[in-house]
Amino acid sequence: MERKSTAGSIRNTERSKKKFLYAVGKILKTKGHAGLKVNDIASTAGVDKKMIYTYFGGMDGLVDEYIRSNDYWSKITTEEIEKMKPKIDDGGRSFMEEMLHSQFDYIYKNKEAQKLLLWRLSESRKSLKKLTDKQEENGEYIFKLMMDPYFKENSKDFRAIMAIVVSGLYYLNLRSSVNGNIFCGVDLTSTDGRDNIKRAVSFLIGQAYDNL
Missing domain, CATH: 1.10.10.60 (Homeodomain-like)
Known part of the structure; x- marks a missing residue:
């Protein structure tokens, strides 16, 4: 009993x-x-x-737990990457492309994740700082595991490109949910428009890997 x-x-x-x-x-x-x-x-x-x-x-503890369960990049932990066993002989090219496409879709479909992003941009809070630090920690592991050995002295240039791409994808999803679905003539809420963005992401990644 x-x-x-x-x-x-x-x-x-x-x-x-x-x-x-x-x-x-x-x-x-x-x-x-x-x-x-x-x-x-x-x-x-x-x-x-x-x-x-x-x-x-x-x-703070409640918010921490909520954030961990809803933030995309917080879920891509070192343990999860080990489980995925990503292909690394291409310098992480296919892994990064898949992750960015998945992030783009995840934020678009998850209204809570969108609100969480807006919250991070508008308020300084311990829990939100911890989220940012955790994301950077996970990202650093990915870069050191796959990209840094591939790009060597050009790794900082690749990181800068990824910073622009990741933040750009965040912005496009937030814009489509708040202030309009058309950006540079691309419909961010249509299947064709979103596929165009994903192809552009793949193109930028390809250019980085082919030319850096």
């Missing part, structure tokens, strides 16, 4: 934690980050607000 009771308690805890994480996402999508208040999150989750401190140690 005690074992069943313990298992039930664990399940209830996990359900409550998921309700809090869902509530953060729902509020973020509908009200933006300014709406993320303890009382509102607890009300939306239907769980006593005291449990935010019990389960997550407070708002």
Whole structure:
């Protein structure tokens, strides 16, 4: 009986934690980050607000957990890369192309991820700084594993190109969700338009690998 009771308690805890994480996402999508208040999150989750401190140690811990579960590049950890066993004899070319295409689609389809990006651009917060640091840590691992050995003395130039491409893809998705779907004559919400962007990404990566 005690074992069943313990298992039930664990399940209830996990359900409550998921309700809090869902509530953060729902509020973020509908009200933006300014709406993320303890009382509102607890009300939306239907769980006593005291449990935010019990389960997550407070708002920062809850936001940290939410970010880890929704940010694209935070999921591309060193452990996940090891599981993928990416092809490295091409200097990471195919891996980077696939990751950028996937990022482009992920942000476009995930409204919470879009709001998270806007939040990072508009507020200085410890949790958001940790997200940026974690992304850089994961990115550094990828560069050192595959790209730096391939590009050698030109690795900084390749990193600069990738900074422009990654930030550009973020911007295009945010623009299409907020201020219009047409940019430079490309419809960012149509299949053809988005395929054009992906081909452009592949072209830029190819140019970097062929000419640096």
